[in-house]
Each structure stands twice: as structure tokens, then as C-alpha cells.
Amino acid sequence: MTARELGLLACHTCGLLSRRGAGPGQQVCPRCGAGLHARIPRSLSRTWAFLVAAIFLYLPANLLPIMHVTSLVESRSDTILSGVVFLLLHDSWPLALIVFFASVVVPLVKIAILLYLLLSVRAGSARRPRDRVRLYHFTEFVGRWSMVDVFVVTVLVALVQLGRVADIQAGDGALYFAAVVILTMLAAKTFDPRLIWDNVGRDD
Amino acid sequence: MGTDHSTHHLVACHECDTVQRLPDDPARGRVRCARCGHVLHRCSGDLVATPLALGLAAAVLFVVSNTWPLMDFTLQGYRDSTYLLAGISQLYAQGMTILATVVLLTTFVAPLVHILLLVYVYLPLAFGRRPPGFPIAIRVTQGVVSWSMLEIFLLGVIVAAVKLAEQATIVPGPAAWSLGLLVVLLAMASTQVHPHLLWQRVK
Numbered sequence: 001m002t003a004r005e006l007g008l009l010a011c012h013t014c015g016l017l018s019r020r021g022a023g024p025g026q027q028v029c030p031r032c033g034a035g036l037h038a039r040i041p042r043s044l045s046r047t048w049a050f051l052v053a054a055i056f057l058y059l060p061a062n063l064l065p066i067m068h069v070t071s072l073v074e075s076r077s078d079t080i081l082s083g084v085v086f087l088l089l090h091d092s093w094p095l096a097l098i099v100f101f102a103s104v105v106v107p108l109v110k111i112a113i114l115l116y117l118l119l120s121v122r123a124g125s126a127r128r129p130r131d132r133v134r135l136y137h138f139t140e141f142v143g144r145w146s147m148v149d150v151f152v153v154t155v156l157v158a159l160v161q162l163g164r165v166a167d168i169q170a171g172d173g174a175l176y177f178a179a180v181v182i183l184t185m186l187a188a189k190t191f192d193p194r195l196i197w198d199n200v201g202r203d204d
Numbered sequence: 205m206g207t208d209h210s211t212h213h214l215v216a217c218h219e220c221d222t223v224q225r226l227p228d229d230p231a232r233g234r235v236r237c238a239r240c241g242h243v244l245h246r247c248s249g250d251l252v253a254t255p256l257a258l259g260l261a262a263a264v265l266f267v268v269s270n271t272w273p274l275m276d277f278t279l280q281g282y283r284d285s286t287y288l289l290a291g292i293s294q295l296y297a298q299g300m301t302i303l304a305t306v307v308l309l310t311t312f313v314a315p316l317v318h319i320l321l322l323v324y325v326y327l328p329l330a331f332g333r334r335p336p337g338f339p340i341a342i343r344v345t346q347g348v349v350s351w352s353m354l355e356i357f358l359l360g361v362i363v364a365a366v367k368l369a370e371q372a373t374i375v376p377g378p379a380a381w382s383l384g385l386l387v388v389l390l391a392m393a394s395t396q397v398h399p400h401l402l403w404q405r406v407k
Contacts, residue, residue: 003216003223010216013343015400017214017223031403032339038221092366099363130240133219140350147310147353151360152367154307157298158291159277159368170295175303182306185350197220197240 002197009036040192044118050187051114054180058107061180064173067153071166079173080104080149099152102145103177110139110146110184114191121195129200136196139188146181150174215400217242251401252329258393259322265386266319270312273377275365285377288312314352315390321345322393334406342399349394355387 003010008017011029018036021027027036040046065077078086080103087096113135120132153174160168213226219242226235226245235245249255273285289312295304321341328335335341361383365374 001223002221004221006223008216008223010218010221012218013339013346013399014403015215016403017216032342032399034339034343086367087363090366090370095363095366098359102359129220133240133242144350144353145356145359147356148360148363150303150307151311151353151357152363154291154295154357155286155361155364156291156367157294158286159275159364159372159374169298170300170303175300178303178306189350193219194221197222200220 002194004038009038011036039194039198040190043190043192043195044121046190047114047118047187050183050190051111051118054183054187055111057176057180057183058111061173061176064176065171066149066173066177067156067171068169069160069166070169077171080177083149083152099148102142103149106142106146107180107184110143110188113139114184114187117191117196121199124199126200129196132196133193136188136191136193139184143181143185143188147178150178150181215244217244245398245400246395249396251398251405252326255322255393255396256326256330258389258396259319259326262319262386262389262393263323265382265389266315268382269379269386272379272382274361274379274383275377276375277372278375279372288379288383310351310353311357314348315354315386318345318348318352318390318393321348322397329402329406338406342397342402345397346399352390354383354390358383358387 003017007020009020009027010017011032011034013034014029014032016029016031018027018030020038028034029036062080065079066083068077069075084096084100084104087093087099117132117136120127153168153170157168157170160166214223215226216223217237217240220237220240222237222239224238224244233246234243236242237244270288272287274288274290276285277283292304292308292312295307321344325335325338325341325345358380361380365376368374
């Protein structure tokens with residue numbers, strides 16, 4: 001039996017089970033005071049909102065430069081992808097692989113997984129709930145690592161300023177990219193994995 | 205209102221909502237949900253002493269990481285060192301206010317709040333007292349973890365150093381080493397906070 005079927009609400013902070021009150025309005029945990037809800041309120045529409053916003057910002061995040069480098073010999077702008085290519089050309093393929101994975105693969109895969117989860121819940125799918133929850137955890141666990149490129153820009157901006165041989169300006173791409181990472185993190189947080197199991201029969 | 209004693213060891217899985225009974229003494233080891241396999245409970249250290257020790261050690265390392273040089277930088281005879289917060293102030297100087305604030309929140313404010321709350325919650329508990337605002341403090345301690353991104357920042361430092369390696373000589377400073385250790389301690393601390401067990405103790 002699930003807590004909802006039993007008329008119970010589980011506190012997500014302290015784990016206490018309480019009986020669901022009859023009245024309307026927000027019920028709080030009698031032990032720790034956290035807000036109680038059977039499922040995250042409006043989980044699907046909030047997840048959709050964050051996800052659609054992330055998809056829109058994904059384009060400027062990848063097309064606009066994340067930094068501009070000006071030195072005596074050259075002046076160039078780096079995007080997320082050209083940063084990966086730079087690492088590849090300079091014989092640091094293990095790092096190129098990590099950055100390529102974190103900055104290019106993870107955001108795309110994460111958006112795709114969240115889309116799939118949202119659509120499968122809406123379609124009432126009961127297929128392979130364990131694997132779908134596993135996909136959900138993957139997005140939660142690796143999603144944050146996409147921030148690495150934003151931090152690379154932060155460190156470079158500080159270091160090169162010190163050397164005074166080149167000037168590095170952060171570009172707008174970095175801002176959009178950070179926004180994509182944060183929006184997909186929020187989308188994953190507002191998605192309630194219990195919705196996946198709600199469609200699954202009791203006989204499993 | 206209702207909690208009665210029959211529901212004392214009952215929990216609902218956060219992933220699939222199935223209600224089940226926890227073993228009587230789940231202090232050590234790992235308990236999984238019978239339906240979906242989600243880890244319902246995991247504990248490897250002392251409920252109070254382990255997070256407190258990690259929090260205190262992390263506090264020292266956090267100070268070191270922010271006051272000592274992160275990297276020493278030599279280029280054509282010119283030599284200087286940089287600090288953890290230098291990049292953020294440079295971003296502010298370039299007018300990238302929002303970006304700078306995001307980096308400030310994820311690499312300074314969130315880890316700081318995490319560490320301060322660990323000490324604030326667990327130091328009184330170690331002496332058998334319940335800190336004021338305990339319910340909110342324990343909730344924020346859990347929530348702040350996913351926004352604290354020092355480990356990702358550390359990877360960023362390494363990537364940046366590699367990108368500049370051809371033009372300059374870069375030597376990691378004391379803050380780089382302490383940051384590496386801090387990241388490990390904070391990751392351990394985030395798995396050692398068990399509100400449901402704490403509540404059984406402080407009640």
C-alpha cells in the first residue's frame with residue numbers, strides 16, 4: 001500500500017507519517033513543521049515550465065561566446081564547443097572528454113530524459129518504473145557538473161588579469177549556460193518520482 | 205492530528221510512496237525499499253559525532269581555502285598568485301553581475317551555510333541540547349547540499365590550469381590542496397545527516 005492510499009502523508013524532512021486532515025489548506029508536519037503534501041503540488045506543470053525555459057536558453061548558451069580573449073597576438077571568442085576543441089588540440093584528451101561530457105552531452109541527455117519522463121507519466125505508462133526512476137536519479141546526480149565551464153571562465157578571468165599579457169572577458173554565453181544548468185536542476189527537483197510509480201499496478 | 209505509536213517505525217518511500225516497516229534498530233547499514241529499491245536508510249557513523257567532526261574540520265579547511273593562494277602563476281618573469289574569490293570579483297568588475305552572483309552563491313555562500321549549519325545543529329546536540337530553530341536548520345542543511353558546487357569548481361580550476369599551461373607556469377597553492385580535502389569532507393557530511401533518526405533522539 002502507498003501512503004496516499006492509506007490516507008497518510010509522509011514528511012520529506014523527518015520521515016514522520018501523519019494522517020491526512022479533512023480541511024483544505026496547507027498541512028504541516030506535527031513533529032518538525034515542514035509542509036506536507038501527498039505529491040509535490042503541480043509537479044508536472046512546474047517541471048514543464050522550467051524545462052521549456054531551459055530548452056529556449058540552450059541555443060544562446062551554445063551559440064554565444066562564453067569568453068573573449070584579447071592578447072597582443074590574437075583576439076578570439078570561445079564557445080562551449082570551441083573550448084572542448086581547444087583541449088583536444090592541446091593533447092589533454094582526458095580533460096576534453098570530461099568537459100565534452102559535462103558541457104555538451106549532459107545538458108542534452110538531461111533535457112531528453114526529463115521530456116521522456118514527463119511524457120511517459122502523462123501517458124500513464126507503467127513500463128519499467130525502476131529504470132525510469134534510475135534515469136531520474138542520473139539527471140539529478142550528474143546535472144550539476146555542467147557548471148564546470150562557468151567555473152573555468154571564472155578562474156581564467158582572474159588568472160589572466162594577473163598576468164597582464166592578455167585580457168579575458170566573460171561572454172554572455174556563460175550566463176545563458178549557467179541559466180540552463182540551474183533551470184534543469186529546478187526541473188528535476190520539482191519532478192515527483194512517485195508519479196512514475198502511481199501508474200504501476202499493485203501486482204508487481 | 206495524528207500520530208499514534210503503531211506508526212512509529214513505519215516509513216513511506218520517498219520515491220514510490222510505499223509504506224513499510226523499518227527494522228527496529230536501523231542504526232547501521234543500509235535498508236532498501238521493498239518495491240522500488242530506493243535506499244530508505246543508510247548510516248555508517250555516529251549519528252551526532254560524525255557530522256560534527258566533519259563540520260568542524262570543514263570549517264577550518266574553508267577558512268584556509270579562502271585565505272591562502274589558490275594558484276601561483278609565473279609568466280615571462282611576472283609572478284603572482286590568485287585566490288578563490290578573485291574570479292568572482294573580476295566578474296563583478298566586468299559587469300557580469302548575475303553570473304558573478306551565481307558563482308558566489310554556489311562556490312562560497314552555499315558551502316559556508318552548509319558548514320555553519322552542521323556546526324550549529326550538531327554542536328549543541330553533542331551536549332544533549334536542541335539548538336533553537338532546529339527544524340528549519342536541519343531542513344536547510346539538507347537542501348543547501350545540491351547548490352554547493354565546490355567539487356565542480358575544483359574541476360574548473362584544473363581545466364583552467366591546463367588551458368594556460370602552455371603560456372604560463374602554474375603551481376597549485378595551499379588553497380588548492382585544502383579545497384580538494386574540503387570537497388571530500390563535505391561529500392561525506394552530506395551522507396551523514398539523518399533527520400528521521402535525529403528527531404527520534406531529540407523528541
